[in-house]
Amino acid sequence: MFTNTVTFRQTLYKYSIRHKFSYKFKKNNTKKVIAKCKVEGCPWNITAYLIGKHSDFLRVTRFNGEHIHNAQDKLIVSYWTRANSTSPIIADTLRSTIDKSMNEIRRDLYREYDVRLTYGQAYRERGKALQDIHGCRHILYIDGCFLNGLYKETLLATSTYDVDNDLFLLAYAIVSGEIVEDWSWFLRNFKDITRSIEITLGFDRHNAIIGAVQAIFGGERHAYCYRHVKENFxxxxxxxxRGQRRTSGNSKEAALKLLDAVAYPRHEEEFNIAMRNLRLFNPQLAQ
Structure with a gap:
């Protein structure tokens, strides 16, 4: 019995890798799945039916597990061990042990499925598996502020939007100040919670935050708050x-309009054009 057709197909796929054969579907829809071995004349086959109109469950009604192959036929199954076919298996492994290393994943695949992956292949497929487990991009916002009441230190916090599009506070801490060491401590504790989830952090251009984020979460996925960028710009x-005569062509409003053109493009070509216009307007601002 299987909870749905997707689960049945995934199980069938893993079974074929473990037993080193390939199959083809004779029927493959939400109500019925029939598969047979790809080797001509081999009797292996399996059939599963939906158990009712108002249920997603499938029941296997027929299964012949016997294979009749010669040595030449077995060459057909080699393509099942491609690296890009292993992410569903890796996802199952990571659901139970999310922090497995690349080499542990490689050893497990070789031991259980006789699949050999390079370190780079395992890294890429692990990324696909984690995306399957965690779903969409996770965006969080972090910031700090000085406290002026009874407590005179600094509040660090991270928040996100919930399903109702309201701000939701995830974690906070009171520390001595907005320094790299305190931000690193805060983010390191937060990463212990998020574990393998790839986080995109939004923050202002405070040097301590930039340094801590790069050290704890890496620097390639994150974003600066545009409001802060615009204020600094x-x-x-x-x-x-300062002290120069303003003209209609050289005003703060014109400069900010050029900055908007840099910030909002969806394509690299548009961005490059906007940056070129900003450099022509003022090389220092572009820098």
Whole structure:
């Protein structure tokens, strides 16, 4: 008995890898799945039916587990051991032990399925498996603020949006200040909770946060808060142009419009054009 057709197909797929054969579907829909061995003349076959109109459960009604292959026929099954076919198996393994290393995954696949993967292949397939487990991109926002009441230290916090699109506080801590050591401690504790989930963090351009995020979560997936970028950019414009005569072509409003053009493109070509226009306007601001 299987909970649905997807579970049945995944189980069938793993079974075929373990027993080193390939199969083809004669029927493959939500109500009925019939599969047979790809080797011509081999009697192996399996049939599963939906058990009722108002249920997703499938019951196996027929199964012949006998294979009749010669040595030449067995060459057909080699493509089942491609690296890009292993992520469903890796996902099952990680659900029970989410922190398995690449080499542990490689050893398990070789021991249980006789599948050999390089370290790079295991890394890529582990990423696909984690995406299957965790689903969509996880975006969190982190920031700190000074406390002015009874407690005079610094509050660090991380939050996200819940299913009702309301802000939801996930974690907070009171520390001595917004320094790299305190942010690193806070984020390291938070990573112990998120474990293997790939997190995209949004934050301002505080040097301590930037350093801690790169050290704990890596630096390639994250984003700067545009409001903070815009405020810093505006202050920089004022500093560069202090004491100079303003013109309609060289105003803070014109500079901010160019910054918007840099921040919002969806394609690299649009971004490059916007950056080129900003450099022509003011190389210091572009930098």
């Amino acid at each position: 505006s202050a920089k414009y004022v500093k560069i142009n």
